[in-house]
Amino acid sequence: MQRPIARITGTGRYSPAKVLSNADLEVMVDTSDDWIRERTGIRERRITESHETIAYMATEAARQALDEAGLGPEDLDTIVLGTATPDRLLPSTACDLQASLGAVHAAAFDIDAACSGFLYGMTVAEGLMSSGNARNALVVGAERLSTIVNYQDRGTCILFGDGVGVALLQPADNGQGVLSTYMKSDGRLADLLYRPAGGSVRPVDQDVLQDQSHMLHMAGREVFKHAVRSMADACDRALEQAGLSGEDIDILIPHQANIRIIDATAKHAGIPPEKVYVNVDRYGNTSAASIPIALDECVREGRIKSGDIVLLVAFGAGFTWASCAIRW
Numbered sequence: 001m002q003r004p005i006a007r008i009t010g011t012g013r014y015s016p017a018k019v020l021s022n023a024d025l026e027v028m029v030d031t032s033d034d035w036i037r038e039r040t041g042i043r044e045r046r047i048t049e050s051h052e053t054i055a056y057m058a059t060e061a062a063r064q065a066l067d068e069a070g071l072g073p074e075d076l077d078t079i080v081l082g083t084a085t086p087d088r089l090l091p092s093t094a095c096d097l098q099a100s101l102g103a104v105h106a107a108a109f110d111i112d113a114a115c116s117g118f119l120y121g122m123t124v125a126e127g128l129m130s131s132g133n134a135r136n137a138l139v140v141g142a143e144r145l146s147t148i149v150n151y152q153d154r155g156t157c158i159l160f161g162d163g164v165g166v167a168l169l170q171p172a173d174n175g176q177g178v179l180s181t182y183m184k185s186d187g188r189l190a191d192l193l194y195r196p197a198g199g200s201v202r203p204v205d206q207d208v209l210q211d212q213s214h215m216l217h218m219a220g221r222e223v224f225k226h227a228v229r230s231m232a233d234a235c236d237r238a239l240e241q242a243g244l245s246g247e248d249i250d251i252l253i254p255h256q257a258n259i260r261i262i263d264a265t266a267k268h269a270g271i272p273p274e275k276v277y278v279n280v281d282r283y284g285n286t287s288a289a290s291i292p293i294a295l296d297e298c299v300r301e302g303r304i305k306s307g308d309i310v311l312l313v314a315f316g317a318g319f320t321w322a323s324c325a326i327r328w
């Protein structure tokens with residue numbers, strides 16, 4: 001297909017006000033601020049209060065993006081929401097967002113690709129635009145990981161936070177827009193990062209509550225190795241497809257899971273640190289929300305100018321990995 005087809009005309013984000021710091025975690029599990037900062041780069045994360053559902057947070061973020069683009073909710077024809085922590089198991093959180101936003105003309109659905117959910121969503125929305133099935137598409141990355149993290153497990157609870165980021169996709173203009181997208185999965189590695197129970201195979205019962213197997217389980221060191229390898233692959237593929245090299249990139253916005261994974265990804269792609277956006281220190285890993293939150297910060301801080309080449313790259317449970325190059 002002839003690209004660009006779609007471009008981002010608005011962004012938005014919502015981060016809960018409540019902060020969970022490394023010092024707070026020192027009281028909850030056997031860990032230390034030094035260890036967390038050294039091994040992950042994280043200083044604090046944002047955690048939702050009970051009223052901050054995904055639909056609530058995404059409604060706030062979506063309004064910012066719509067305002068920027070000069071659209072109203074009724075102009076949306078598509079809502080794609082990436083999440084691994086839906087508000088309810090049925091119906092989709094995208095439908096709850098549609099109702100709360102008043103996007104009465106949209107088709108709305110969720111995508112579960114964990115931390116890659118936003119970039120999977122971008123790819124699907126662009127595809128819908130290329131087939132003539134969408135013109136104003138809202139792509140959302142949204143998580144409340146605090147609801148599935150076991151705060152007695154120091155291997156996971158220090159990592160994750162909550163939040164939402166969104167992007168509005170509209171038809172490309174002037175050669176500006178999405179230059180390439182790439183998605184990949186490897187389900188053979190699913191059990192390295194997963195929730196063993198809570199689905200229809202093993203519904204929640206007393207035993208599950210007892211052993212906490214409905215919460216997030218992760219083999220951290222193994223996931224780390226795959227993340228480094230797959231983020232490198234994702235960078236290569238998006239660049240290759242767009243006919244670009246690392247030197248062409250004005251800003252790299254990687255999934256914010258661990259500063260060591262971010263550094264390895266940038267080094268592999270030949271992108272210097274000053275062109276890499278990092279906010280993992282302030283938010284921790286917000287899974288599907290991490291890239292659109294960072295993208296919105298970059299836009300609002302003036303870090304991205306018209307014509308800049310932006311590279312987005314993600315990795316998550318599944319495993320899934322994905323990337324997207326954009327001429328802004």
Ligand code: UT7
Pocket residue numbers: 030031032035036039040115154155158193219220221222223224227257258261285287315316317
């Ligand atoms: O979003 C995508 C999915 N997630 C990720 O990308 C996360 C990928 N993994 C990671 O970021 C890292 O593997 C972690 C940060 C989770 C762990 O760092 P690591 O350097 O891989 O540590 P490790 O798991 O190899 O553990 C090293 C040591 C162990 O102690 P021993 O066995 O050497 O005595 C752990 O028990 O560190 C210990 N440890 C901790 N110590 C203090 C593990 N977690 C903690 C902790 N505080 N929170």
